[in-house]
Amino acid sequence: MRAARQVTADAAGLVDCSACHLLVRRPAADAGHAFCPRCGAALRRRKPGSIARTWAFLATAVLLYAPAMALPIMETATLSGVRQDTIMSGVIYLMTSGMWPLAAIVFFASVVVPALKVVALTFLLVSVQRGSAWRRRDRTRLYRINEAVGRWSMVDIYVVTVLVALVRLRALALIEARPGAIFFAAVVVSTMFAAMSFDPRLIWDNQE
């Protein structure tokens, strides 16, 4: 795979179609929006409003993180009583029941990953806004991992869904979802949108 003399598409006056990756000559500045001749998608040089949008989604995720962790995500009613579980109390319950690996999976996926995603994207945004040239390749890798891993945080939501579907033997036990769950789902979705709005090419722009 030979790099065509280390030129970026942007420097060559070309735009890469985000949908079908056709390279199209950049339209004149006053020509308004252009569309890809092959697939019809709108041609944008970089993801529109990437920095602003990513900040907005990250802020949303951070704001929602507190209620997502503090509010109960499900309520279990059995003959011995009613218990409310938050994400953390669910993890602790798994630990005290001896299900260590499960507790680790849920803790990592639901508590650690969203927080790390926010930290990583914040770091990427700040580094891009300061025009940093520090370890571009590694930063791109960080972005890639971020995008790939994000969806796995949804596992807790699906666990609640399955429990709600199965445990409804009214006399014996009943599980119901609680508001913490939708807050948590919103956090995961926000971080996913944040990763999708960030344009990794910004890491490589401004080569002096």
Added chain:
Amino acid sequence: MKGTLLACHECDLLHRARPLPEGGTARCTRCGALLYRSRRGSLDRSLALTLAGLILFAVANAFPLLSMRVEANVQEATLLSGVVQLWDQEAFGLSALVLATSILAPLAKLLLLAAVLLPLRLGRTPAYVAPAFRLALGLQPWAMMEVFMLGIMVAMVKLADTADILPGPALYAFALLILVLAGVSSALDPHAVWDRLETA
């Protein structure tokens, strides 16, 4: 594909495409992003897997996924049970989200791919193919069946202490479906599809 100019979608560097050995991958020389892979017979393989996926999808929804037995009480659940239950409990947002990510997105992706690959295989390119393919690719991050599968397994282990959890036929279909979906992603060569559209 030979000699075409390609831009890395992660660092914007221009590259000239070269033919690859069977199973080879082309990576950006500057940032290591995957540019394209050599996928022979991609159209046939993707189409076959897509159709298999649709059949498995039907099976996975038609039969019970799991059943839980405590003393004499048995509760069955299908893929949709959770969505319906959440809706009944007035957790509307949650219900809609689970429906969208575990059922609608994968189904839409399979249907759209079938609608794109089938005519292409028959040598035709109706007008809807380009937008349909774009939508199918766009839905990719929102189809979370494999995460759902992990959720099912965690829930099963959680309940195993207090009840008998029995897998239903749909569970096996679901597991196969996830493998098939992964197969579709790896067999599908978007460049080949776009090239066909261009030469139309």
